Amino acid sequence: MGTPLGDFIRAKRDGIQPETLGLPERGRRRSPGLRRLDLAARAGISVEYLTRIEQGRDRNPSVSVVNALADALSLDAAERTHLRYLAKITGGACTAHRSPAPPRREVRPALLRTLRLLEPGIAVVTNRLGDILARTSGYELLTAGTGLLDGDTPNLTRYVFTDPRARSFFADWAEAADEQAFDLWLGPSVENSEWLSAELAPVAGPEFTRRMNRHTVPRRGMLRLNHPTGPELRLTRETLEASADAQQLVVFLPADEETATAVERLRERPRLRAIS
Structure with a gap:
């Protein structure tokens, strides 16, 4: 083996x-x-x-x-x-470890306060498994209508590999899939990574298994999104590691004037609730 x-x-x-x-x-x-x-x-x-x-x-x-x-x-x-x-x-791997299990979803109050300071910007707290643990209203605007935040425990990795809408939302879906598959190796713990991998493998099929097993280290370049309202959004990402919690604070910034203008137009729509 x-x-x-x-x-x-x-x-x-x-x-x-x-x-x-x-x-x-x-x-x-x-x-x-x-x-x-x-x-x-x-x-x-x-x-x-x-x-x-x-x-x-x-x-x-x-x-x-x-x-x-x-x-x-x-x-x-x-x-x-x-x-x-x-x-x-x-x-x-030769030593015994606990059975596969989901990671904790709690976010430290200090990290939540930091996230609030970024309102109305686009930011999210996540972990390497793709669990979306907290987000700003700007992130909700960015993903509104895509299905990503549907359900009580949204997960980006599950969305990318199992929701057909993801292939339209991510202009470079293959790169997004490589990122999410690779990040499973960096999950909060081996047990957490095994838990999500076991859940995804039967429903995501060989596309997921192949990408995870080939260990392609992602470039993490510009993120291009096709928003349901029409414009293509081009964003850069700044990631702050909260290593003690095995979580990340990711901030999304417009990469050009066209994207900045499109984001401002999204904000002119009826406001959504703030930090979740």
Whole structure:
């Protein structure tokens, strides 16, 4: 049985063409990408050891081996961080942990007060699972009519993968899906991530499973939204980590004058309730 660490290494290896690393073409290959032999040589480890890591038979590679694999795969800073995180949770998988469970939804009063200071701007408190825990009236205006806030416990990840309206709302749906799938690995706890993944897998199907298992580190560039009233909104995001709570305060800012004008027009509509 594989592990998240092994899956990530194999996915990155499959995506590398040998010639980009200055390696000779060795003829026909059974699978695309970099051979285990070449990756092992670049990392200074044996092919047999690399095979054990990829197949999940060795779950505790040393820090030096993890760093050597990062170098051999030419990972960027975000990918290196993800590799180290996967090594950590894979190593801890041998120890017993609690059953999958949803995370707590409480938001500290201080974080709520900070959110209120951002009114009438567009801001939300969430966690890496996509739970929308609190939001400003501006965020409600931004998402009105999309279905995202329907229900008592709205969740962005569930919405992206299971609500057909999400594919219209997110102009770059594939990038949004990659972000939400990737962030499940960074959930408040392993148990929380397993809980939502188990819930989503049967209803979201292979689209969700494929994106989660390929570990694509998202770029998190400009967010483009097709608002139901008509305009395309282009937004940048500023994220403040509340690490003690495993939550985030995300502020959305218009990326251009056209978006700023469109947001102001949304605010001219009947006001919605403020902080939720």
